[in-house]
Amino acid sequence: MAHIHKLLSRPLRRLWRGLREWCGDAAYEQYLLSKSAQTSAFARMQPAEFYVEQLNRKYSRPNRCC
Amino acid sequence: MKRFLSTAVWIALAILAAGALGAIALQRGERLNALWFVVAAVCCYLLAFRFYSAFIAAKLLSLDDTRATPAERRDDGRDFVPTNKWVLFGHHFAAIAGPGPLVGPTLAAQFGYLPGTIWLIVGAAFAGCVQDFVILFFSIRRDGKSLGQMAREEVSERGGFIAQLAILAIMAILLAVIGLVVVNALKSSPWATFTLATTIPIAMLLGLYLRFVRPGRVLEASLMGVALVMFAVVAGQWVADSPAWASAFTLSGIALAVIIMIYGFAASALPVWLLLAPRDYLCAFIKAGAIFSLAAGILLVRPQVLMPPVTRFIDGTGPVFAGKIFPFCFITIACGAISGFHSLIASGTTPKMILRESHSRLIGYGAMLLESFVGIMAMVAACAMTPGVYFAINSPPSIVGNTAEAAATTISNWGFVLQPETMTNLAHSVGEITLWNRAGGAPSLAVGMAQIFSNTIGGPRLLSIWYHFAIMFEALFILTVLDAGTRVGRFMIQELGGRVWKPFGHTSWMPSVLISSALIVGLWGYFLYQGVIDPLGGVNLLWPLFGIGNQLLASVALVLATTILLKMEKLRWIWVTLVPMIWLVSATMTASYQKIFSPIPRLGFLAGANAMAVQLASGKIAVEKIGETHRLIFNSRVDAGVTALFALMVAVLILEAVIQWTAILSGRRKATLQETPYVATQWADTFSGAAHGDD
Numbered sequence: 001m002a003h004i005h006k007l008l009s010r011p012l013r014r015l016w017r018g019l020r021e022w023c024g025d026a027a028y029e030q031y032l033l034s035k036s037a038q039t040s041a042f043a044r045m046q047p048a049e050f051y052v053e054q055l056n057r058k059y060s061r062p063n064r065c066c
Numbered sequence: 067m068k069r070f071l072s073t074a075v076w077i078a079l080a081i082l083a084a085g086a087l088g089a090i091a092l093q094r095g096e097r098l099n100a101l102w103f104v105v106a107a108v109c110c111y112l113l114a115f116r117f118y119s120a121f122i123a124a125k126l127l128s129l130d131d132t133r134a135t136p137a138e139r140r141d142d143g144r145d146f147v148p149t150n151k152w153v154l155f156g157h158h159f160a161a162i163a164g165p166g167p168l169v170g171p172t173l174a175a176q177f178g179y180l181p182g183t184i185w186l187i188v189g190a191a192f193a194g195c196v197q198d199f200v201i202l203f204f205s206i207r208r209d210g211k212s213l214g215q216m217a218r219e220e221v222s223e224r225g226g227f228i229a230q231l232a233i234l235a236i237m238a239i240l241l242a243v244i245g246l247v248v249v250n251a252l253k254s255s256p257w258a259t260f261t262l263a264t265t266i267p268i269a270m271l272l273g274l275y276l277r278f279v280r281p282g283r284v285l286e287a288s289l290m291g292v293a294l295v296m297f298a299v300v301a302g303q304w305v306a307d308s309p310a311w312a313s314a315f316t317l318s319g320i321a322l323a324v325i326i327m328i329y330g331f332a333a334s335a336l337p338v339w340l341l342l343a344p345r346d347y348l349c350a351f352i353k354a355g356a357i358f359s360l361a362a363g364i365l366l367v368r369p370q371v372l373m374p375p376v377t378r379f380i381d382g383t384g385p386v387f388a389g390k391i392f393p394f395c396f397i398t399i400a401c402g403a404i405s406g407f408h409s410l411i412a413s414g415t416t417p418k419m420i421l422r423e424s425h426s427r428l429i430g431y432g433a434m435l436l437e438s439f440v441g442i443m444a445m446v447a448a449c450a451m452t453p454g455v456y457f458a459i460n461s462p463p464s465i466v467g468n469t470a471e472a473a474a475t476t477i478s479n480w481g482f483v484l485q486p487e488t489m490t491n492l493a494h495s496v497g498e499i500t501l502w503n504r505a506g507g508a509p510s511l512a513v514g515m516a517q518i519f520s521n522t523i524g525g526p527r528l529l530s531i532w533y534h535f536a537i538m539f540e541a542l543f544i545l546t547v548l549d550a551g552t553r554v555g556r557f558m559i560q561e562l563g564g565r566v567w568k569p570f571g572h573t574s575w576m577p578s579v580l581i582s583s584a585l586i587v588g589l590w591g592y593f594l595y596q597g598v599i600d601p602l603g604g605v606n607l608l609w610p611l612f613g614i615g616n617q618l619l620a621s622v623a624l625v626l627a628t629t630i631l632l633k634m635e636k637l638r639w640i641w642v643t644l645v646p647m648i649w650l651v652s653a654t655m656t657a658s659y660q661k662i663f664s665p666i667p668r669l670g671f672l673a674g675a676n677a678m679a680v681q682l683a684s685g686k687i688a689v690e691k692i693g694e695t696h697r698l699i700f701n702s703r704v705d706a707g708v709t710a711l712f713a714l715m716v717a718v719l720i721l722e723a724v725i726q727w728t729a730i731l732s733g734r735r736k737a738t739l740q741e742t743p744y745v746a747t748q749w750a751d752t753f754s755g756a757a758h759g760d761d
Contacts, residue, residue: 023285023347036141048278050282051276051282051339056338058415059342059343062410065162065163065405065547066400
């Protein structure tokens with residue numbers, strides 16, 4: 001059992017992380033890890049503020065195709 | 067030993083690909099299993115990815131993983147976000163895969179399964195994937211610059227402006243044609259209309275949740291939304307069964323077109339978090355689920371392909387759309403083989419998120435191969451249904467006749483046997499009032515998908531649920547492109563208007579938001595209205611126009627790529643982009659010429675307008691139809707003008723590029739590349755990639 005758990009836990013963790021990154025669930029966490037958020041002199045955005053700002057940027061350029 | 071085994075595997079794969087392609091091409095008289103399509107496509111894709119994309123990566127582009135990508139240099143956690151290659155592959159695929167690869171091959175099935183299938187595979191491997199890959203790479207080397215910016219810097223100032231104008235014009239046609247596909251899918255269908263209408267309040271509910279309750283928790287909100295949408299699909303049956311509710315949701319084409327325009331305006335003008343973004347999240351999950359389910363369904367059911375390899379309609383007399391196999395098969399397939407719009411994505415978000423240059427091979431070339439596979443599945447779904455049923459769904463009454471009996475006789479006379487009761491029974495079993503004359507590709511694809519799904523799960527009892535699931539999936543998919551496209555179009559108009567009067571360019575200034583939203587909706591709404599009132603069903607009118615626009619945009623991308631390769635002194639390998647460019651320009655210019663000047667009224671816009679004018683002058687038009695005929699004549703002339711404008715814009719751009727190529731080759735002009743200077747990656751030696759899941 002422990003062996004199976006060990007075997008599966010890493011790929012499952014990676015899959016979960018990939019899914020969260022793909023759908024945008026982990027966007028704020030990625031923002032906090034980014035170089036500019038770590039070094040910037042400006043105040044970091046709060047989750048709600050970041051969410052709206054990110055959407056406004058994303059949907060102002062072609063992001064869905066035919 | 068390892069090398070020997072690898073060589074043996076690739077040789078075996080090549081033999082399998084040749085065998086499967088041979089089976090598809092040479093089968094006559096016997097039913098062909100759809101599995102041959104899957105085997106042929108997958109083997110060809112693997113070979114193309116392993117050898118051709120590796121050749122392009124090594125010889126043409128010289129990908130360099132020691133060079134820092136924009137995501138590394140400018141990492142800001144917002145636009146420039148270093149992203150794991152598989153996650154970015156998913157992002158990129160979700161962005162490029164729209165309704166085109168589903169609808170295009172379904173419509174092109176009127177020529178038979180063979181021409182479309184071959185173009186889907188060959189076109190993707192040698193043109194579409196190449197375009198996506200090289201444009202992505204060139205954008206990475208230019209800090210993620212857009213196609214228009216690159217055209218301005220590498221070709222000429224005028225070339226860049228033309229490219230931007232072409233993008234806006236083509237976008238208006240695209241939005242109109244996909245709007246028409248939705249109208250034809252929902253027309254007279256209370257079940258489908260209710261289901262799709264319900265997705266709007268569901269999306270708004272999710273928007274409020276994501277904005278105020280749990281900001282940014284996309285996964286949990288999307289799962290809730292998907293559950294609600296599935297419930298709406300089932301609830302649609304109750305609506306269809308209730309006479310009062312059914313009549314409220316039974317809408318005409320014009321009513322649906324007006325509602326879609328109002329929706330587009332709202333999605334463009336409302337805050338993005340309220341409607342547009344949550345709808346996109348919902349769509350992404352349903353899209354991924356439906357595409358994987360269709361692939362699994364085809365593998366499990368292994369349906370027989372009933373459509374002949376080549377039909378009589380290669381001569382240009384097809385009922386779905388007019389025009390001969392060349393150039394219209396290539397124009398119609400569009401996105402499944404090559405799409406100009408992909409170059410906007412490949413020079414938009416993706417280059418700003420890529421970790422290493424070598425990842426562009428998987429993301430640029432690989433994601434397009436997957437999109438081509440979606441096209442193959444759509445072709446299989448369309449060709450697995452009885453050909454008579456396919457033509458009955460996709461043909462307008464002006465060609466097959468106004469009554470079920472007349473239509474069945476016409477279609478049977480073409481050699482595709484059809485009884486009127488077959489259509490009545492099919493409509494009844496999928497929960498629709500009628501399936502006659504439902505042009506646009508969406509209903510026939512939904513029938514094909516529903517038959518495959520119901521043979522996998524549920525049997526005939528669930529056929530109606532699967533049909534409406536497929537319609538909901540297609541319509542949701544399309545409306546997501548429509549609302550996102552309208553918003554982007556609004557920004558483009560604001561940018562153009564801002565050059566004339568600065569305040570208009572402020573994207574959050576409400577009068578500018580409302581005026582620009584109304585302008586872009588008016589632009590595509592005009593063409594959508596044209597399609598809805600068109601007696602030939604609209605698809606014959608708008609889909610070729612969209613295909614021409616889309617393929618011309620691909621020509622623009624390939625002209626740019628060829629120019630950059632020339633500046634990179636890659637003359638020896640320039641055929642990689644030059645040959646697909648010449649092919650595309652030939653196909654699109656031929657199609658443009660025929661759409662404008664063909665003497666056949668169904669094909670040529672001007673001939674169509676003249677034929678109607680003659681009928682009008684000779685008094686053959688009923689009094690109540692005179693006003694509508696005047697509008698149709700005007701519309702056909704406008705369409706001829708639009709086609710000419712597309713062709714002219716691309717011709718000017720090509721001329722600009724050829725002048726520059728000649729100057730460079732003759733040594734009169736120095737080739738100056740506009741790449742960002744080389745910066746060595748900090749990740750090359752020490753980067754394990756763990757932080758970005760690249761381990």
